[in-house]
Amino acid sequence: MKKLAVFFCVVFLCGCASTKTMLEPPYSDPSVSVEQKLEEIGLTKTPITDPKVYYDGNAWMERVKTLVSNAKKYVILTSFLASDSDECKDLYHVIVDKANEGVPVYFLVDGIGLFDMTESRFHLVPLTYLNDTPVHFMEFSPMSTARFVSLGNMLYRYHQKVVIIDGETMAIGGMNLNYISVGAKGKDLQRDSMYEFHSPQAIKEFVSWFIDWWNSNSWDRIAPDAFPVDMEYDKNKQWQDAWFVNQIPGHDTLAETYGALIASAKESVEILPFLPALDGNMKKAISDAIARGVKVSMVISYDPRTADRWMYLPLLEMGVQMRLETGKSDLGLLHEKLMVVDGRYVVFGSSNFNYRSMTLSYESAMVLSDMTVAANIQQHFQTLFDNATTVSLDEARKWQTVDKYLMHLIMTVGG
Amino acid sequence: MGRKNFACTLVLLVFLFPLSARQFGYSLSYGGERVKTSSYVGSSLRFVWEPFEWDHFNPSVGGEVSFGFDTEGVLRIPSNSIVCNVDLFRTLDHPFWFIAHNKIAYDPSIGIGVQVRYDGGLVRPALYLAASPLKFSQPDFWYEALSPFFIYSSEGWSWGVALFRFTYMFL
Numbered sequence: 001m002k003k004l005a006v007f008f009c010v011v012f013l014c015g016c017a018s019t020k021t022m023l024e025p026p027y028s029d030p031s032v033s034v035e036q037k038l039e040e041i042g043l044t045k046t047p048i049t050d051p052k053v054y055y056d057g058n059a060w061m062e063r064v065k066t067l068v069s070n071a072k073k074y075v076i077l078t079s080f081l082a083s084d085s086d087e088c089k090d091l092y093h094v095i096v097d098k099a100n101e102g103v104p105v106y107f108l109v110d111g112i113g114l115f116d117m118t119e120s121r122f123h124l125v126p127l128t129y130l131n132d133t134p135v136h137f138m139e140f141s142p143m144s145t146a147r148f149v150s151l152g153n154m155l156y157r158y159h160q161k162v163v164i165i166d167g168e169t170m171a172i173g174g175m176n177l178n179y180i181s182v183g184a185k186g187k188d189l190q191r192d193s194m195y196e197f198h199s200p201q202a203i204k205e206f207v208s209w210f211i212d213w214w215n216s217n218s219w220d221r222i223a224p225d226a227f228p229v230d231m232e233y234d235k236n237k238q239w240q241d242a243w244f245v246n247q248i249p250g251h252d253t254l255a256e257t258y259g260a261l262i263a264s265a266k267e268s269v270e271i272l273p274f275l276p277a278l279d280g281n282m283k284k285a286i287s288d289a290i291a292r293g294v295k296v297s298m299v300i301s302y303d304p305r306t307a308d309r310w311m312y313l314p315l316l317e318m319g320v321q322m323r324l325e326t327g328k329s330d331l332g333l334l335h336e337k338l339m340v341v342d343g344r345y346v347v348f349g350s351s352n353f354n355y356r357s358m359t360l361s362y363e364s365a366m367v368l369s370d371m372t373v374a375a376n377i378q379q380h381f382q383t384l385f386d387n388a389t390t391v392s393l394d395e396a397r398k399w400q401t402v403d404k405y406l407m408h409l410i411m412t413v414g415g
Numbered sequence: 416m417g418r419k420n421f422a423c424t425l426v427l428l429v430f431l432f433p434l435s436a437r438q439f440g441y442s443l444s445y446g447g448e449r450v451k452t453s454s455y456v457g458s459s460l461r462f463v464w465e466p467f468e469w470d471h472f473n474p475s476v477g478g479e480v481s482f483g484f485d486t487e488g489v490l491r492i493p494s495n496s497i498v499c500n501v502d503l504f505r506t507l508d509h510p511f512w513f514i515a516h517n518k519i520a521y522d523p524s525i526g527i528g529v530q531v532r533y534d535g536g537l538v539r540p541a542l543y544l545a546a547s548p549l550k551f552s553q554p555d556f557w558y559e560a561l562s563p564f565f566i567y568s569s570e571g572w573s574w575g576v577a578l579f580r581f582t583y584m585f586l
Contacts, residue, residue, distance in 0.1 A: 062467075111516070117417055128516050131516070131518075138517055139516045139517055142515070142516050142517065146556075146558060146579075147556065147581075147582045147583075149441075149442070149443050149581040149582075149583050150556070150583040150585070151583075153583070153585065212436075216436035216437055216554055216555070217438060217553070217554055218518060218553070218554065219507060219515060219518045219519075219520055219553065220518050220553065
């Protein structure tokens, strides 16, 4: 029995990943250019058009409705938490109507969506009814007692939020397709961002992976040529240098990307981490940057669960310019994920700046190199920073309690 | 065939038949068996290799270790087995679609294998025959319920039932 227990422990631990490569050369070497580092990681350049940024969930829902309505070849939608509700029913009608027209619609959601513990749970209508429509619907790793046989693999969750229309338009970001992300009004509506752009290369890279991945998880097989991409689309537009990061659990791609960018920072790093549960390697990457004289700033969301408060003191002691949202305004939870480096590199997408996103989740992120876009996004960050409050060391020390540490541990693996 | 050749053949087979998206998995089952000298209630752990994804007569091979409590409440390892299973057919058109949120196939299977039994302080070989009339699968997960099996050894016939078996195909 002991041997059996050891075996299960080994299987479980083998499934856990580390972020240690983010501190290894060449990613940690400030003398190597960002472009070289990204190439070393295995990222290929996927130029994109100027992204249109949506900060309002309601506006994004309207945009998704328009995009899906106008689709002619195919639609791919993926989301971490996705559920229907009175407020979202028009969106789901549009999706089903499009599939009824004969346009292939593929919709992938994480299986944890039914256990949504946010305000959405009071409005949640499960999407399983989509199985009775022509929508190709799949739940990734459904939560069931039987599935616990897969041990640590249950920790792997699908966190990407991707929209692809006709192989021409792509959007990634932090917004789910549920009540609190796109359907709610006022304080219930989370503050977040979605970036819409054109990028045949990024779309091609994503759909190539998506087809193989979907086919290894569903009997509803996709033909290899089901999602054509027009590589000449918008050829005459101005393209920005960008690199698409498609993070698979257990791989180091995202950690290396963040490590490479932070290690290359010369002046500033601005981060909206959402749930900042950093492991030792991530903290070291930040503290090394501060030691080089880089100004690192973060805005922490006001999470009523206070799950993120434990990290406040270590980050403050490292010298991070920390601000905490007050939670007193009429604004909803800041769910946005973002990093800007030296006013030039912008990292946007679904990944939080935490251990879970780096190791245990499917994430999509884009590294964009453009000073104009970066300046606009820095301005957005600065507004959030200015409206948040400082927390003293004494106050942060009061959050070093057992219950907050337990919440921190849960958040580290649970998100 | 020497051990080295056997290992090389196995490795070659793995690379020659990458026809199934997920080929390797493990399963955990719970059930009981009645043998001449005792009865066992417990679980078994099985490692599975499924090289193909054929719609009919799809084969898989599994190595299994059982562990269970005998009638005196003592935890024992009653047997180890190597089993070849064949899914007779696979269909998505069945009345049990409601058991899972994602599309799930009905693919009943039968199996034959050899077992090494450790009952009554003796080590003896046995023939192992099994059926899974209620087997349902997704590419990454199999669900089996009420799967009977029969064992023939020098003691004669004995039998048992795996009340459920869940298989996770991880690779």
